[in-house]
């Protein structure tokens with residue numbers, strides 16, 4: 001057991017910090033529902049941050065740390081699937097990567113666009129194809145998520161079958177999402193703490209009222225444990241740990257998405273405050289892979305058969 | 306980051322498990338329904354801790370100067386986990402090896418060390434902790450039990466409450482008031498429990514017989530040499546002691562073991578097929594896991610030699626969440642467990658409900674997280 005960051009990990013996270021500095025805050029006057037940056041994406045790829053998992057001395061925990069770190073940015077980056085799932089399927093698959101449960105075409109897919117690799121995971125194995133314009137129906141323009149999303153209208157007749165175990169890919173997918181959620185949870189908490197520490201009503205900062213303090217403290221407990229469970233699941237590679245980590249992250253997400261917007265009052269209903277850039281990603285992640293129920297069933301199966 | 310135990314740590318855990326397996330009586334599970342502070346378990350522990358001492362697993366985490374092996378915080382954690390999961394066969398003596406011994410070593414006079422350390426290492430002493438009072442619970446610093454120095458003796462008057470082990474303890478680690486200066490007016494006195502003027506009354510409880518007590522002090526007189534540290538030094542010393550004990554008991558391990566037991570019983574009854582029950586069980590497991598990871602993050606801080614403060618409150622609160630979930634799960638789906646069908650689950654329930662109150666309540670942990678982890682502006686006083 002050794003839970004501190006090693007030197008490599010510290011260095012990588014510091015490097016990401018400096019590289020992502022221009023993206024750490026929302027551009028002035030921007031009121032987007034979702035933020036993306038092609039330059040940021042390119043810089044991450046160029047510097048190899050999405051490929052750390054395959055490096056022997058770095059591995060899946062370092063990949064999870066990278067994903068967690070990037071999710072803290074107000075910009076949505078397709079890092080989780082690329083950094084933590086793609087290496088297990090085919091490291092050369094073009095990005096962005098869109099992971100899809102077999103048969104679940106009604107659900108919006110994050111980062112779906114022409115040229116994206118769609119990976120279909122399910123009972124008939126792991127298959128992929130490159131999305132083209134004709135297969136994609138855009139989501140409604142002011143879609144309420146902090147990720148770019150679109151729908152698949154059709155699957156191609158031919159897909160590339162991969163020599164990968166669907167259960168193993170689903171496990172990695174859960175861990176990747178848990179790591180992403182952990183970063184979002186951390187950033188949303190920090191953003192809310194800043195607001196309620198500064199905003200005054202009744203002559204004192206909102207954060208001095210115990211009704212709010214206790215809920216925020218409970219949110220901290222959920223956020224802290226979501227982080228550690230994601231890292232642990234990445235480290236152990238266990239099915240049970242992965243399912244529990246995503247279950248816990250989804251439970252935390254539900255809770256904080258309500259709390260934090262509530263704590264911002266009217267400001268929490270605006271696009272002027274950046275909170276939604278994290279929470280409205282978390283909201284969509286609560287539905288990932290069937291939500292808490294499906295994670296619970298998977299964990300129960302892995303733990304007790 | 307690395308989430309596997311080392312070979313040595315695994316071996317250490319197995320050594321403890323094997324020892325417990327070989328030395329706990331066959332009816333132990335039923336027996337451990339007696340709470341850790343019950344007369345039955347206390348008497349059992351007096352023999353059992355001698356065996357632990359002989360086997361070198363009573364205080365292996367103590368530094369070598371104190372006769373230990375100087376094992377690290379992870380080993381101390383493993384030891385605590387294995388004992389608690391087994392129903393804590395050390396009874397109240399776990400306190401001796403966790404914090405009383407190390408605190409005696411650091412702050413005790415030579416006389417106090419000579420008198421108290423050896424019985425601890427022999428598995429032969431039982432302490433109680435006289436902190437809480439009827440009007441000083443969460444607000445401990447408002448305690449009023451008075452100690453007055455007269456002619457080289459302290460005369461103690463007042464009342465303690467919730468004192469675990471008091472009925473059978475030989476010594477009380479007692480917090481007294483020696484001046485009106487709130488935190489700096491508190492002084493520790495080590496009081497032999499057979500001193501005239503002490504009356505102990507058991508409090509009937511939901512958590513097992515003989516666990517909690519009221520202790521009355523009427524003109525209890527002890528020599529000045531019974532004072533531990535200086536007058537007014539109690540707050541500092543208790544702070545140090547708790548640094549060895551901040552995480553408290555690794556309750557999440559027993560909660561998780563109880564959950565596994567409950568699932569096995571449900572399976573045997575053919576009642577573990579419903580998705581709802583399975584999802585609820587998984588939620589409980591996830592909360593136990595959450596508490597475990599948060600606790601381990603704090604242990605790592607000890608390994609790294611970092612100060613442990615408010616992070617442990619976060620871990621403690623995660624533990625309360627896990628305990629609550631498992632207690633509720635068992636009652637909802639296995640009501641028979643607390644009515645005779647499972648001594649183990651009943652034992653867990655009795656211990657589990659304590660998590661959010663004993664050793665600093667859940668709400669106090671939230672206050673600490675708000676102020677010291679999140680660094681929110683302070684509440685007005």
Ligand SMILES: Cc1cc2nc3c(=O)[nH]c(=O)nc-3n(C[C@H](O)[C@H](O)[C@H](O)COP(=O)(O)OP(=O)(O)OC[C@H]3O[C@@H](n4cnc5c(N)ncnc54)[C@H](O)[C@@H]3O)c2cc1C
Pocket residue numbers: 433434435436437438439441442443444466467468469470512516517659662663664665666667668669672
């Ligand atoms: C099984 C058990 C064993 C114990 N063993 C010992 C022992 O050996 N020695 C010893 O000295 N003590 C012992 N205690 C006492 C324990 O430390 C106290 O019960 C605890 O500190 C709470 O104090 P209280 O019971 O007076 O509750 P109170 O302080 O009256 O609290 C009641 C409720 O109010 C809440 N509350 C209090 N203050 C605040 C606040 N500022 N903000 C929000 N909520 C607040 C609490 O969280 C709690 O929910 C034991 C308790 C138990 C249950």
